Amino acid sequence: PPGAASQSSFQTPSTEGGCTDIICCVFLLLAIVGYVAVGIIAWTHGDPRKVIYPTDSRGEFCGQKGTKNANKPYLFYFNIVKCASPLVLLEFQCPTPQICVEKCPDRYLTYLNAHRSQDFEYYKQFCVPGFQTNKVRGVLGAQPDWSHSLLPAVARRCFPAIHAHKGVLMVGNETTYEDGHGSRKNITELVEGAKKANGVLEARQLAMRIFEDYTVSWYWIVIGLVIAMLLSLLFIVLLRFLAGVMVWVMVTMLILVLGYGIFHCYMEYMRLRGEAGSDISLVDLGFQTDLRVYLHLRQTWMAFMIILSILEAVIILLLIFLRKRILIAIALIKEASRAVGYVMCSLLYPLVTFFLLCLCIAYWASTAVFLSTSNEAVYKIFDDGTCQFAGKTCNPETFASSNESRLCPGAHCQFAFYGGESGYHRALLGLQIFNAFMFFWLANFVLALGQVTLAGAFASYYWALHKPDELPAFPLFSGGVGWGVPTGESPLTSASLLSLLAAENKFAKFLMTCLKCCFWCLEKNIIRVAVLDKVTDFLFLLGKLLIVGSVGILAFFFFTHRIRIVQDTAPPLNYYWVPILTVIVGSYLIAHGFFSVYGMCVDTLFLCFCEDLERNDGSQERPYFMSPELRDILLKGSAEEGKRAEVEE
Incomplete structure (x- = not known):
């Protein structure tokens, strides 16, 4: 037909096109190789369990299957009032001992009331594992191995079961509680401690509820x-x-x-x-x-x-x-x-x-989860605020014989947060x-x-x-x-x-x-x-x-x-x-x-x-x-x- 020769020789854009952005393609391939390397490193060091399970003062998971705390899914705070400290917002950890327990307390008790009574067997499950009564010095001693008082609690973490009755805050039927030192405290002090401890956990609890909805x-x-x-x-x-x-x-x-x-x-x-x-x-x-x-x-x-x-x-x-x-x-x-x-x-x-x-x-x-959970457990010295070494890093295995322990008898080496001092841990934000x-x-x-x-x-x-x-x-x-x-x-x-x-x-x-x-x-x-x-x-x-x-x-x-x-x-x-x-x-x-x-x-x-x-x-x-x-x-x-x-x- 007319124009056939010109049509056959005509070059359309589909035949004229060629490869573009070859240099950018090379950069992309190199970046992907680096991305895979970052993922491998993160998966090697990371542990997603740190996001799901609460951690006690020793850095051990509560409720994790295959561990000694498998049947202890709840985290118990010895003194919830200490959670009102500003240290909570800085270190994301309360300056009080915390242990994993099978269930939260369902009654109000103090050590003085429970000692040498039928309630002591119930009380002992809220003491540090290995606690011995013959180690108690004086009335209460200086050992941070037990909680001075137990309070009825709810939620996955053992927060006091505080409720309002006619506009008055109460725990159980009481408006005050005994702190174990012979004095009584107002319930509002518990509220401040629970708020600070709960503030850093609300987002996680919301995420866990959403995750539960997705699972069903x-x-x-x-x-x-x-x-x-x-x-x-x-x-x-x-x-x-x-x-x-x-x-x-x-x-x-x-x-x-x-x-x-x-x-x-x-x-x-x-x-x-x-x-x-x-x-x-x-x-x-x-x-x-x-x-x-x-x-x-x-x-x-x-x-x-x-x-x-x-x-x-x-x-x-x-x-x-x-x-x-x-x-x-x-x-x-x-x-x-x-x-x-x-x-x-x-x-x-x-x-x-x-x-x-x-x-x-x-x-x-x-990769983001593994990077965020690839930190190591960091232990710090916790005290009521009088120790000059409070807030410094420590080793829980050698702390009892260290100079800090002798100078601060009431201090203890406790898990603070997950971090690290190596070059990899310092580069986590960049990664x-x-x-x-x-x-x-x-x-x-x-x-x-x-x-x-x-x-x-x-x-x-x-x-x-x-x-x-x-x-x-x-x-x-x-x-x-x-x-x-x-x-x-x-x-x-x-x-x-x-x-x-x-x-x-x-x-x-x-x-x-x-x-x-x-x-x-x-x-x-x-x-x-x-x-x-x-x-x-x-x-x-x-x-x-x-x-x-x-x-x-x-x-x-x-x-x-x-x-x-x-x-x-x-x-x-x-x-x-x-x-x-x-x-x-x-x-x-x-x-x-x-x-x-x-x-x-x-x-x-x-x-x-x-x-x-x-x-x-x-x-x-x-x-x-x-x-x-x-x-x-x-x-x-x-x-x-x-x-x-x-x-x-």
Whole structure:
């Protein structure tokens, strides 16, 4: 046919491309080797048990299987009042002996009351292992091997069971307690000690409750994520054949879902009217570790209702003012659907990206935990505050015969925290920073790799003159090496520039003028890029919100036991919002992964269209590579924009 010779000799961008950023690739490989070395060192020195189990004064774990404290999961403080010392905040350890016990005390006792009575057998389990009564000197002596008094306690660590009765703080039925030295103390002193000791543990307790929720609900979370994946895949497949219908169904369903959310918030707001404590403001309540408390406040549901109402109004207004652009975007999505139909394997590539991201997150998290737990046990001298050596490091095996022990008879060498003086321990902070840096580098590399691969595959589709006959056998792999690398980087750079241009300020215009020689192709088509690209992104965002909203509502009704059919199947939870938020975030990531295929397809087709316009003129010698449908969509829009520009001039 005419022009066949010129067509066969014409070099498309897919054949002209080559490898880029080789030096950066070498740096990345070297960094990965160093990252693996850091992980090996961390795994050699680290011990995650330090995060899970409490530690006694000797640095031994409480409740750890295979140790002598396997049946002693609770940590007992000899004198909880000492935990009110500022040393707690500096060393994260109370300056009082601590031992592992099978259970916390359930009664009030002092050594004077328990000695030589039937209660002494019960009392001895709260003494240091190996304690001997014949070592007691005087009345109480100076030995720190026993607790002067026992107080009823609750929680995994043995804190006093303090409660309020008619506004008065009490332990059991008492407002004061005997400290074992012949004097009585006020309960408020116990409160200060318990607060300081509990302050450094609240975050860990919250994390442990969340971890417990994950252990009993992880399989239901996985089921929710699988449902989100199936919905996303079904949506994408239907979009392939019913793009126009699916877009409007998606918009309508999203408006209905948001409307139901507003209705539900209003009903909860009205239900709480008149209930005691429901009118407390969020500011007065402050931060609470039990986040379920916030759901009993009317102000919380009012805030949710306002947020959803604003979101609903914004979406409706955007649909009204962008209705014509949406019609063009739908036509562009239909063309993208054809490209996706010819490269169906592209729909599965988000699973590869998801798997690689999971590897990055798992490696980073495990390395961070092992690095944070690779410190050695550090022992320091603890005293009431009169010893000049208090706070200095010591060796518990030799402390009894040391000079410090003779000069400070009441002092004792006690486990303080995990640290170290070696070069490795001094470099732990730097290694943690390097671990975080490599995580962000590898995560962004994985995301960019997915963009490069998909862009290369869709570019192969576009630059095939006779579609689909001239498509390569495996476009997902063959297109990403040559054309894919520069194309994959271009959408990111272009998106950043378009965000600046949208502001229409002088600085953005100055940057655009400076970079005109590099982005002359996009500059000539900037209006269509900004409009069509953002409108299609908006439509895809609505689709993601629809999937996330549907799965989130289903998870909410399931984990709050509101579905009668499976009411007894849902696991009991400390915080039901933990699996719900996990399902919502995971559903969004999954939906984003599938919709990113279409987003990258639209971006690539448009960039190729711009390049096609500059290289070719539609003649037999230089024919357009764009499909007739894409030509009708974009060239018609180009003509309309040109006429509008002439009128404005």
